[in-house]
Amino acid sequence: MQTMSSPPQDLEAVARSGSRWKRMAVRIPTYLADVRENPAWLPMFVLARTMPGRRLHWMLARKPKTMVAGDDTMFDATVGNAVSALKSDGIFTGLQLPEAIHREIHAFALKTPCFGNFNRRLEFLAGEQAEAEKRFGRSLLSGHLFERxxxxxxxxxxxxxxxxxxIARQYLGAQARLITTRVWWSFPTEATEADRRLASLDKFHFDLDDWRMLKFFFNINEVDEGTGPHVFVKGSHQRRMLKHQYTLLVGHPADEVLDYYGPDRAVTLTGPAGSGFVEDPFGFHMGTVPTKKPRLMMEIGFGVSKPSRRRFHGEPIIR
Structure with a gap:
């Protein structure tokens, strides 16, 4: 996995994403559905964005037994190194899928119809994205495989x-559980601001789906600066300016984020096919829109709370 520091002016140029309130308004139906399904979601949503609330919840985490991956893992990495990097930086980049694995996923994603912009009515094959845009009469920024x-x-x-x-249990605690698996395409296109907001692209934000979360990401195809790489602000999971804690918004302008943490803390994650990383998604991060070629990304998510039947991204819930 290659990482590159990103100049603040470059990140600011891609981080303009319209009104904060519009970004929040599009999620209101999701928030209401979460409260109806599980009232315990509301205190998490309110308190987990504050450092005192998060630290208290981390203190109550059950300590796991010391674990090693053993000989059955496909990865050449150690639990200790990954957890140490996560605690200090919020991210560990030393993961690489075997070639046979990422090739199989890539072939599957090419032959399996995906759903554009989270809309199950916009179904198409990734290789036919340009034709699908003409057929549907709109840009297609993303294509999710969902439960497929x-x-x-x-x-x-x-x-x-x-x-x-x-890694998940050593970092999150003994109650860590697999929550979701997602695979999706991101396409070079003239995306609308609404579609960018929906896909959480080009805007620094943090995730607030659980008190404690961990997400593993894998680049199924090669990712360079023109393939829409992921950007993460190292150390932003451990401290947070008050303005970003006591607000219901999770997305914030790049200049605010980079001025507080330092532009040298933002890393742009590029790498060969199969390269991967794991991050604490409470840290500030963003995806970027591809400009030259599509990106195929895989995400494996772990949390500590009971999974909901319906998630914002529509991905399958692993029980």
Whole structure:
């Protein structure tokens, strides 16, 4: 995995995403559905964005037994190194999928119809994205496989890998559980601001789906600066300016984020096919829109709370 420091002016140029209130308004139906399904979601949503609330919840975490991945893992990394990097920086970049695994997922994603912009009525093959835009009369920024990815054996092998499970439990606590598996395409296109907001692209934000979370990301195809790489602000999971704690908004302007943490803390994650990283998504991060070629990304998510039946991204819930 290659990482590059990103100049603040470059990040600011891609981080303009319209009104904060519009960004929040599009999620209101999701928030209401979460409260109806699980009232315990509301205190998490309110308190987990504050450092005192998070630290208290971390103090109550059950300590796990010391775990090692053993010989069954497909990865050449250690639990200790990953957890140490996560605690200090919020991110660990030393993961690489075997070639056979990422090739199988890539082939599966090419032959399996995906759903554009989170809309199940916009179904198309990734290789036919340009034709699909003409057919649907709109830009297609993303294509999600949703529950179809669970038909791919290589994807299932990754989500069951003992190294990922061990890292999650050592970092999050004994109650860490696999929550979601997502695979999606991001396409070069003239995306609308609404679609960018929906996909959480080009805007620094943090995730607030649980008190404690961990997300593993894998670049299924090669990712360079023209393929829409992920950007993460190192150390931003451990401290937070008051303005960003006591607000219901999770997205914030790049200049505010970079002025507080320092432009040298923002890393742009590029790398060969199969390269991966794990991050604490409470840290500030963003995806960027590809400019030259599509990106195929896989995400394995762990949390500590009971999973909901309906998630914002529409991905399958792993029980």
């Amino acid at each position: 990815i669970l038909e791919c054996e290589a994807a299932l092998k990754i989500q069951r890998d003992p190294l990922l499970i061990a």
